[in-house]
Amino acid sequence: MIKTNKEIETLFYKTAEALKENGADVIEINDFWKGSYTDISNNTVAGWTMCYAFNNYIKGTTGTIRSFNKLASSSGHIYSLWGYVSDCTDKISSETFKKYDSKKEPYKNAFNKLFKDNELDAIMYPTINSKLTKIGNTSIDSNASNIAPVLGVPSITIPMGEIDGLYYGFDLVGLENSEQTLYDIAISYNEINNTYKLPKEVPNLYEIPKNVDKLVEYYLENKDYTNYKNISRNGIIKEHKQIINSIKDYFKNYSSIENKSERASKLLKQYKNINRKIKIDKHLYLLKTILSFIFGFILLILLIPIKRIKRD
Numbered sequence: 001m002i003k004t005n006k007e008i009e010t011l012f013y014k015t016a017e018a019l020k021e022n023g024a025d026v027i028e029i030n031d032f033w034k035g036s037y038t039d040i041s042n043n044t045v046a047g048w049t050m051c052y053a054f055n056n057y058i059k060g061t062t063g064t065i066r067s068f069n070k071l072a073s074s075s076g077h078i079y080s081l082w083g084y085v086s087d088c089t090d091k092i093s094s095e096t097f098k099k100y101d102s103k104k105e106p107y108k109n110a111f112n113k114l115f116k117d118n119e120l121d122a123i124m125y126p127t128i129n130s131k132l133t134k135i136g137n138t139s140i141d142s143n144a145s146n147i148a149p150v151l152g153v154p155s156i157t158i159p160m161g162e163i164d165g166l167y168y169g170f171d172l173v174g175l176e177n178s179e180q181t182l183y184d185i186a187i188s189y190n191e192i193n194n195t196y197k198l199p200k201e202v203p204n205l206y207e208i209p210k211n212v213d214k215l216v217e218y219y220l221e222n223k224d225y226t227n228y229k230n231i232s233r234n235g236i237i238k239e240h241k242q243i244i245n246s247i248k249d250y251f252k253n254y255s256s257i258e259n260k261s262e263r264a265s266k267l268l269k270q271y272k273n274i275n276r277k278i279k280i281d282k283h284l285y286l287l288k289t290i291l292s293f294i295f296g297f298i299l300l301i302l303l304i305p306i307k308r309i310k311r312d
Contacts, residue, residue: 051088209261
């Protein structure tokens with residue numbers, strides 16, 4: 001596999017040691033990768049699917065880049081795309097799919113055997129093996145694209161620390177349908193190494209309006225409230241459902257909505273008002289129930305003497 005930069009390697013082993021100290025069983029495996037796996041990685045259907053999806057997407061946009069080949073030959077990206085161009089075609093047959101899948105079998109069998117023989121929950125490795133470079137330099141080395149994307153298994157990238165002010169991460173990869181295991185490991189590691197801070201050189205690209213945050217928070221606190229029992233007016237129920245649907249539509253179409261902050265503020269006000277109405281109506285319903293019970297009880301007390309008088 002790709003040789004790892006010494007500083008990244010040191011940081012990676014420090015990360016593995018931290019996991020060990022917190023109860024994880026970590027073993028080092030050096031004999032998994034074979035040269036044939038590189039050939040398999042470079043001859044899978046991944047290149048075609050990326051190219052095909054990009055060409056379909058670009059049809060609905062405007063700009064100078066109108067195809068995947070044009071993108072690969074343009075300057076400005078930091079990672080070479082030429083490895084995908086050879087598979088770039090508009091059509092691919094089911095026979096080709098089968099051919100690609102059959103090529104992966106030895107690799108996938110070895111991967112599954114590695115987990116079974118060593119009783120593994122996940123494999124970890126540096127996300128990139130070379131130090132980060134300036135935009136325009138395409139010499140980034142990574143093993144990440146040779147494992148999970150090729151085998152169709154889940155993986156997750158986790159920050160492990162910084163070198164020269166830039167953050168580096170490690171990948172966790174697991175067997176099929178092992179997403180929850182990877183999440184659990186990531187959460188556990190984040191609890192012992194929650195040191196990530198957004199670099200000053202990379203500010204937020206988008207600031208979420210405060211009114212949107214308030215709407216999200218209030219919606220999450222009240223979204224499960226669908227108990228319409230003890231409400232006397234059907235109009236309130238209808239209005240509540242309409243507002244809930246409006247909020248859902250707002251979130252679904254958020255990117256295309258103009259005046260996001262004003263719209264969020266209006267929806268939040270409507271949502272709070274209808275919830276207030278529901279609470280008032282429930283209280284009135286309860287009050288009516290109590291008064292009816294008291295009135296019935298008083299009436300019952302008054303009727304009993306009348307019956308006795310008639311008998312006398």
